[in-house]
Structures are given as C-alpha cells and as structure tokens.
Amino acid sequence: MQSKSVYKIPNGKLLKIFLEFDENKKLIKNINITGDFFAYPEEAIDILENELVNTSLIRNDIFDKINTVIIKNKIEFIGLNAEGLTEGILRCFS
Amino acid sequence: MKEKWRMLITEDNSAYTNMAIDRAVIVTSQEKKVPPTVRFFTWSPPAISIGYFQSLEEEVDLSVCNNLGIDYVRRITGGGAVFHDKELTYSIVIPETHSQIPKNIINSYGRICGAIIKGLNYLGIESQYAPINDIITNGKKISGSAQTRKEKTVLQHGTVLIDVDVDRMFSLLKVPNEKIKDKLIKDVKQRVTSINTILKKDIHFLKAAEAMKMGFEKEFNIELIEGNLTNEEIELTKEFETQLFSTKKWNHKR
Numbered sequence: 001m002q003s004k005s006v007y008k009i010p011n012g013k014l015l016k017i018f019l020e021f022d023e024n025k026k027l028i029k030n031i032n033i034t035g036d037f038f039a040y041p042e043e044a045i046d047i048l049e050n051e052l053v054n055t056s057l058i059r060n061d062i063f064d065k066i067n068t069v070i071i072k073n074k075i076e077f078i079g080l081n082a083e084g085l086t087e088g089i090l091r092c093f094s
Numbered sequence: 095m096k097e098k099w100r101m102l103i104t105e106d107n108s109a110y111t112n113m114a115i116d117r118a119v120i121v122t123s124q125e126k127k128v129p130p131t132v133r134f135f136t137w138s139p140p141a142i143s144i145g146y147f148q149s150l151e152e153e154v155d156l157s158v159c160n161n162l163g164i165d166y167v168r169r170i171t172g173g174g175a176v177f178h179d180k181e182l183t184y185s186i187v188i189p190e191t192h193s194q195i196p197k198n199i200i201n202s203y204g205r206i207c208g209a210i211i212k213g214l215n216y217l218g219i220e221s222q223y224a225p226i227n228d229i230i231t232n233g234k235k236i237s238g239s240a241q242t243r244k245e246k247t248v249l250q251h252g253t254v255l256i257d258v259d260v261d262r263m264f265s266l267l268k269v270p271n272e273k274i275k276d277k278l279i280k281d282v283k284q285r286v287t288s289i290n291t292i293l294k295k296d297i298h299f300l301k302a303a304e305a306m307k308m309g310f311e312k313e314f315n316i317e318l319i320e321g322n323l324t325n326e327e328i329e330l331t332k333e334f335e336t337q338l339f340s341t342k343k344w345n346h347k348r
Binding site for chain 1: 145146147148149152172173174175200226240241243244270348
C-alpha cells in the first residue's frame with residue numbers, strides 16, 4: 001500500500017511523507033521524507049529513511065527508532081523533530 | 095588592519111551555474127585556497143530553487159516552467175521553494191572555525207542576516223531578523239536564507255527581494271489545494287514586500303549589491319575586495335554544473 005501525508009509541524013515547517021507499507025505485517029517498506037525543513041548533516045535524512053524500513057507502524061516503535069538515529073548521527077533539525085516526524089508517518093493512515 | 099574577504103559579483107547566470115559556483119567555493123575554501131567569500135548574484139533565465147529535502151514535482155509546476163522558460167534546480171541547502179526573478183541573491187562561504195561564525199547554527203543565521211539588515215539600512219530600509227531564516231520590514235518578509243555546513247565550511251545563501259510578482263510566482267508553484275489558491279496568493283501578497291515597494295522607486299541590482307557590501311563590511315568588521323573566481327573554481331563550477339545541478343538525477347532526487 002502507498003500513502004502520503006502532509007503535516008505542518010507545530011512551530012515548524014511543512015512535512016510531506018510518502019510511505020509504502022506492508023498491510024498485513026504492519027511494517028514500513030519504503031519511506032520518503034520531504035519538506036521545507038533543515039537537517040544537519042543533510043545526508044541524515046537518507047540514513048533515517050533507510051533505518052525506518054521494516055519498522056512496525058506503532059507510535060513508540062517509530063519514535064524510538066527516529067530518536068536512536070538522531071542521537072547516533074548527531075542530527076540537528078530546524079523546523080522538524082522526532083515527535084513531528086512520528087506524527088507525519090502515522091498520519092499516512094488517517 | 096581589517097581582515098580582507100573576497101567579493102564576487104556574478105550577474106545573469108543560469109540556476110545550475112549559480113548553485114555550482116557556491117558548491118565550488120566550498121571546495122576551495124575548505125582547501126584554504128581562498129579567503130571567506132561573499133557573492134552577490136542574479137539569475138538568467140529566472141529560476142525556481144527548491145530546498146534539498148523538497149519533492150520537485152510536489153512543489154513545482156514543471157510544465158508551466160518549461161513553457162515559460164523558467165529553470166528549476168535543487169539546492170544543497172534545506173528550506174523552501176524560491177522563485178528567483180528580480181532580486182539580489184547573496185552567498186557567503188566561510189570556514190566553520192572562523193571566529194566570526196557562531197558554532198551554533200541558529201546563531202550563525204542571525205549573524206549573517208545581520209549583514210543583510212545593515213545592507214538594507216544603507217538603502218534606507220529598517221528591518222529585523224525573524225528567526226530562523228527570515229528578515230522582515232514592517233512585519234513583511236523581504237529576505238529569506240538557507241544554510242548548510244559541509245567539509246567544515248559554512249555556506250549560507252539567500253534572497254533579498256528587489257521587486258516581487260506574487261501572481262507569477264504562484265503560477266509556477268504547486269499549491270496543496272487549488273480551491274484556496276486565491277486566498278493563499280492574497281495572504282502572501284500581504285506578507286511579502288520588496289526594496290522597490292518600500293522605496294517607491296526602482297533600485298538597480300548593483301546599487302543593492304553596493305549597499306549589501308557595506309552591510310557585510312560593517313557586520314563583520316572586514317574589508318570586501320572585489321575579485322574573480324579562480325581557474326580551479328571555474329573548472330569545479332563546470333563539473334558541478336554538468337555532473338550534478340543540471341542532472342535529472344539530482345533535481346528529481348525527491
């Protein structure tokens with residue numbers, strides 16, 4: 001299944017997520033994180049997209065995975081955060 | 095003695111060349127072959143640049159751009175889509191370790207925007223920094239910037255609107271909902287202004303550039319010496335232009 005969400009991060013930028021997911025197993029198959037935010041280093045978003053593959057579509061799992069990648073890669077966001085990203089992903093289903 | 099930085103003035107380059115020059119100067123700056131560099135430039139043909147993380151087809155109406163001869167390019171910096179037409183665009187490339195550049199990214203935006211604010215002041219326009227990356231005058235946006243840091247080097251580029259045509263801009267950009275397009279255009283018209291609108295006369299690019307030059311000199315207590323791209327930078331620019339910025343692979347990356 002493919003889905004898309006558009007989510008304005010509170011006090012942040014406009015996040016647009018394109019998601020491909022496995023409906024039966026409830027897993028992320030492919031994710032494209034786009035928008036007018038800033039991320040340092042920029043390559044971090046590619047890493048994040050790769051790391052999110054096969055993550056289950058459960059709020060805590062997604063949030064924890066994102067936070068782990070942020071800490072490990074020392075990612076600095078402007079106009080985006082882990083909560084907003086998690087919300088954006090989950091909105092692909094509502 | 096004041097530190098001497100290099101100033102480049104490059105007019106009427108394509109979107110690909112403009113983005114390639116900024117990228118080339120990051121390389122030579124990182125190799126300590128050139129001093130901190132401030133560039134003022136224009137675009138020909140007019141062009142849309144999108145932020146590094148934006149989806150090209152989601153943001154830009156490519157068929158309208160193609161019909162009107164408007165270029166489009168993906169930047170190496172984040173942020174939003176910008177229509178570059180009647181404006182002064184600036185860029186600064188400086189080592190991350192330079193004493194004038196705050197380590198903190200947000201603080202460094204503020205510092206560099208300080209140069210633009212002083213430049214606008216030389217034109218007779220009072221303005222303020224609106225974090226993270228905007229400058230406003232009388233509550234309306236007149237300038238927006240975007241920064242990246244790579245190879246231990248800071249690149250910040252941004253636009254200072256000399257004139258603005260919101261209707262034309264919106265004919266090129268996609269809006270999420272066509273039904274609210276008219277309202278959106280009305281809102282943006284109320285939120286954006288330009289040098290010409292404020293001063294009620296036409297200001298030439300070179301005059302705006304001269305004011306911005308003084309703004310950078312004052313903000314950073316330096317002297318800007320007009321120079322040229324080095325031969326190596328010219329070669330690197332050609333490489334980045336043909337192998338990156340003009341490629342479908344790069345521009346359609348997202």
